[in-house]
Amino acid sequence: MKFLYDFFPILLFFVAYKLGGIYVATAVAMGAAVLQIGWGWFIKRKVETMHWVSAALILIFGGLTLALHDPLFIKWKPSIVNWLFALVFAGSVWFGQPLVQRLMSHVLTVPDAIWRRVNWAWVGFFLLSGAANLYVAYHYPEEIWVDFKLFGLMGMTFIFMIGQGIYLARHAQEPVPAATPAEESSLNADRHRPS
Structure with a gap:
């Protein structure tokens, strides 16, 4: 369900393009982005940063496309989004923990060096996608660009994520189980027992 919510404007853009052309599709995508923000706020009282950034860019580039009657602006939008993600992922390494590690470490335990490699792989992927x-x-x-925007970029993302999953699975470590309260008190008693 979240997948459909995240890709709602892209799906509507694709359908609207097939029915009415690039300018209709651009207007529909702009409306869909605003609806996505409104729906997220109405349901959760919170909107993900990704959705804010994407909506702002689609409104800016879509607005330029409609105002100047030039589809080149809307064609740049996916590249700008991808390059911003590359910047965020790269910056996360320099300013602390890699973003991939922050997003996935609750699910998987791998060495820090692996998290850094995967994070840099995402940087490369976003640069390449853009x-x-x-x-x-x-x-x-x-028409080819519109098909590529939906199927090509999404297909590239799925293939990359599968490769990332295989790579992370090869390096996954067993999590160290936390001691139960009974085990903690037993360990403390052993420490304080005279030898």
């Missing part, structure tokens, strides 16, 4: 989007936008017809 570049691929622009390559398709500039070198192929608009």
Whole structure:
């Protein structure tokens, strides 16, 4: 369900494009982004940062596309989003714990060096995704770019996530179980017992 919620504007953009063209699709995506923010606030009283950033960018680039009647602006939006993510993931390493580790360490235990590698892999993936989007936008017809925006970028993401999952599984460690209160008191008693 969360997957559909996250990709709601992209799915509507795709359908609207097939029915009405790039300008209709842009307007629909802008409306969908605003609805997504409103729905998130109404249901949870909180909106994820990713949704705020994505909505702001779609409103800016979509607004420019509609105002200037130039689809190139909306075509840049996925690249800007990907490159911002690359920047955030890279910055997380320099300013403390890698973002991937913060997001996944409650599910999986791997050495810190592995978290750093996976985090840098995400940086590379986001940079590549942004570049691929622009390559398709500039070198192929608009219809191909719209298909790539939905299926190509999403397919690349799924393949990358599967590869990441396999890599992390190879390095996963068994979590160290926490001592129960009875075991703690037994250990304390042993420590204080005269030898």
